Amino acid sequence: MKFAFLCQQKPGLSRQKIAVVGAGPAGLTAAGYLVCRGHEVDIYDKLPIPGGMMTFAIPKYRIPLDSIMEGVEELRDRFGVKLNLSTKVTCGERHDEGDELAVNTVDMLKLVENYDATLISTGTWRSRKLGIPGDDAKNVMSALEFLLDIHMEELGLRASHLGSFKKVVVIGGGLSAVDAAEESILKGASEVYLVYRRTIKEAPAGEYEIRRLSRLGVNWIELAAPKSVTIENGVARGVVFQRMKLGEPDESGRPRPIPVPGSEFEVEADIVAAAIGEIPTPPIASECGGIGKHVGKDGKIAVDKSFRIPGTNIFAAGDVVTGPSKIGQAVGQGLRAAKEIDRFLSVKVLVAR
Ligand SMILES: Cc1cc2nc3c(=O)[nH]c(=O)nc-3n(C[C@H](O)[C@H](O)[C@H](O)COP(=O)(O)OP(=O)(O)OC[C@H]3O[C@@H](n4cnc5c(N)ncnc54)[C@H](O)[C@@H]3O)c2cc1C
Structure with a gap:
């Protein structure tokens, strides 16, 4: 370069x-x-x-x-x-x-x-925080923190702080989210979820990248936003999401996600990585x-x-x-x-x- x-x-x-x-x-x-x-x-x-x-x-x-x-x-x-x-x-x-x-x-x-x-x-x-109950648990982090940790170990700067993990939930639809999900697969995670509040059409990373990740085994969930992190003994064990539907365009010009009442569901996680900006x-x-x-x-x-x-x-x-x-x-x-x-x-x- x-x-x-x-x-x-x-x-x-x-x-x-x-x-x-x-x-x-x-x-x-x-x-x-x-x-x-x-x-x-x-x-x-x-x-x-x-x-x-x-x-x-x-x-x-x-x-x-x-x-x-x-x-x-x-x-x-x-x-x-x-x-x-x-x-x-x-x-x-x-x-x-x-x-x-x-x-x-x-x-x-x-x-x-x-x-x-x-x-x-x-x-x-600096990464945006999820701003939901439980987001201060140690195994809830930003995608940047997650990726930094992996890079530091690969670059020989320090040992990873992540411990062993099998299930990773990545929240977001941009490039950071895609990289966190892909690195999770490469690090041997057996279940990786990429969860985005709009649809694949609005995802900033683009449809191509998300379809590529799906082929690698990442589970793509669209139209869902995080509501709370489930904590057991001070450790995050999963994320409760709520289904969304799309409304009129917001100030960003993209359709506004609107919560669907009573549509909550939970995804288990050993690591939660927030890639929301x-x-x-x-x-x-x-x-x-x-x-x-x-x-x-x-x-x-x-x-x-x-x-x-x-x-x-x-x-x-x-x-x-x-x-x-x-x-x-x-x-x-x-x-x-x-x-x-x-x-x-x-x-x-x-x-x-
Ligand atoms: C996870 C992730 C994946 C991405 N993937 C892609 C991709 O595939 N393709 C693409 O085109 N773009 C991608 N991007 C975006 C791209 O990396 C950025 O747009 C680009 O690196 C920005 O360049 P920059 O020089 O402005 O800042 P940076 O690359 O962020 O560099 C800023 C530098 O400033 C240093 N710094 C910060 N604060 C201080 C301080 N106070 N004192 C001294 N040094 C400081 C930092 O250590 C850093 O080295 C990605 C971004 C992320 C986070």
């Missing part, structure tokens, strides 16, 4: 230094563009291996780690990009998924002070010298059309701006933001002359 695809080697130095916070597809692509424009780039990431969701959430058979690392090594060895891994950048206190792997912390405002420009590309590392996680969890006001209630960073937080030398791109999307979109955002950073820095140089 190539991130510096615009040049073969680094052109003369511009003496401008850029910090990239987040080594997912958006940050790595931006770094690749910026080094080809002669800038010096330092990357910061809270995880010990770069690649973001591509390394820690998406199964290896879809994106091999070697191909990500090839591009990262080229950035480091040929273009002098400095990788500060296991380093969480923060302004204010907040715990996001994967934070336990960070060993160092760096203050966001200090970073901004020390660099000519900073790009935030920290993605969506991830939330943007900017490294800004407070007022943060005035930049906190550019973070919306939904966690997204509000940038202008040049990907910049107005009036600052801070830029943002990828899922932390758009909310959960896809690799191609994050790459596109990273590239466009990098072009804007390059433009911003050349104007700065002209003004300084």
Whole structure:
């Protein structure tokens, strides 16, 4: 996977230094563009291996780690990009998924002070909770937590905390749900259920992916929403679902699921994985010298059309701006933001002359 695809080697130095916070597809692509424009780039990431969701959430058979690392090594060895891994950048206190792997912390405002420009590309590392009785049991988790655990073990970072499991219930119809269900099958689960509140036609992962999973042995249940988790001795033993029917379109434009009274049914589970959406996680969890006001209630960073937080030398791109999307979109955002950073820095140089 190539991130510096615009040049073969680094052109003369511009003496401008850029910090990239987040080594997912958006940050790595931006770094690749910026080094080809002669800038010096330092990357910061809270995880010990770069690649973001591509390394820690998406199964290896879809994106091999070697191909990500090839591009990262080229950035480091040929273009002098400095990788500060296991380093969480923060302004204010907040715990996001994967934070336990960070060993160092760096203050966001200090970073901004020390660099000519900073790009935030920290993605969506917090998952929505089910918000139903029993969802705080230890074996009820987000799909991201579930996938992170599996990846950490596969990457040799730590032993799995999941224990043995045979029955897995995954709730949701998006890419995270599909990956959690497929990994469950690959890990030897004998009964895997993928339960979605609308129909296969509305599932964000698409009909093709869900039919493929069904062929692998995943039980697809549509038009059902979780109502409560059944707990025995503090451990989740199953999920009670209620049947849904589809009503008029809601604010998302998709038909609204409406509960059907008296239609509850239970599915047994050793693990419940909720894949009902991830939330943007900017490294800004407070007022943060005035930049906190550019973070919306939904966690997204509000940038202008040049990907910049107005009036600052801070830029943002990828899922932390758009909310959960896809690799191609994050790459596109990273590239466009990098072009804007390059433009911003050349104007700065002209003004300084
Ligand atoms: C389970 C799952 C499956 C998916 N499957 C697909 C798929 O099949 N195809 C597809 O196109 N898309 C898929 N996606 C979506 C895709 O992975 C994302 O859209 C894409 O990775 C977003 O890129 P990004 O660079 O914005 O963020 P990310 O990839 O999330 O990278 C952000 C990086 O920032 C780091 N970070 C976060 N906070 C901090 C901090 N405070 N300090 C330092 N570093 C920080 C993280 O460690 C991470 O490395 C999937 C997503 C998930 C969750």
